[in-house]
Amino acid sequence: MSSKPKQQDYQASEAEKTQASVAKAEKSYFNKTYGPLLREMRDVSMREDLGGVARGVAGADTMQSLTGQGPSLTGTKSVDEAADLASAAVGQMAAASAQGLAAQRQQQTGVLGTARGQAGEAMSGLAAASRIQNTKDLQAAKAKQMVRMAQTEAGVNLATTLGKQGFENLGNDTSFFGGKTKLRDDTGNLKGVTRKNTWSDRFKLGAYG
């Protein structure tokens, strides 16, 4: 006969505990090291004016290209030199602003994607945890059900055996529980008196035990 299930047999193994322990330490290190970095990146992406930097570069490039050679008399006398300079500078500034803003947005969505990725991991983690919990619940319910069934079955068996043995006893001139034997005379008729059975008599009577 198998022994009663022990709760410790169903607890996490040493390997599982160690794995969980390492994972917890890694997670803690990640949170401590990379969590602040990502938050800092978030703040920088909001605060940093990449457009301003790009515009500065674009302005310098424009001026260096168009006025870097120094002024010339021909240029000064030209009707549209200044207008061309303004036109080129406006175009460059617009391109630089767009480039800066695009870079900033890219940085921001990158930060958010990483943060959301972590949250996504957390969600699938919770789903996995609930799956583990569910398996455990089912196992526990199944175990309880098995215990209940076994108890009922044992009760039924006991009652059936008791009933069968009791009626068998009655048929064998003893009381229902087999405690006494009805005595008969030599002709086989009941004398109306009983004798108390010994344990040896009881074992002899037992047919279902």
Added chain:
Amino acid sequence: MGLADYSNALMPETRGFSTSTLPSVDDPEKAFADITRQDYENYIQDYRGFEESLIDKAKKDTSLIDRAPEDAAKQAEIAKGVQERNISRYGGAGLSIAQRQEQQRALQRQGQLGLAGGLNTARTAQRDINQTTLADLINIGQGVNRSSLAGMQTASQNAAAKASAYKNAKAAHTSQMVGLGSSLAATAILAFAI
């Protein structure tokens, strides 16, 4: 800095490290649930506002368009300054009043053209950037949506499995009770037969 600089000598916390210093975890499942819950709380606390602000910007940002007139005016002003300084350097450069007026008109005209062109470029760029940002955000959101659906699927499968297990248990119980009844009936019949 070379790789050698990353040796244990510079990192006291890794020197003499032993796994015995690892945090003790008696219930991995609870630890897992705690960590994942904490991660989600961190996201809500640190990034939810950031995300909403970014969505808002992707929908409403007009910073490039707003800046275009300012840029056009400023660049026209700079060009005008350059022109005046050059003329001054060359002692008027022999320009007649008519030529000077024409230069000013060209600058003004170019300024207006620059403003119109700049605004058009800014509108296009703004729209492009906003759309790209929105697309990126939707992409991120879609990933989150997918994870959520996967989570929901797991939860609903779990609930269905539990419901099915309950149904099976009920059926088993009914069958057991019927067995018990028939067994008792058999005993009773046996008793009367005797």
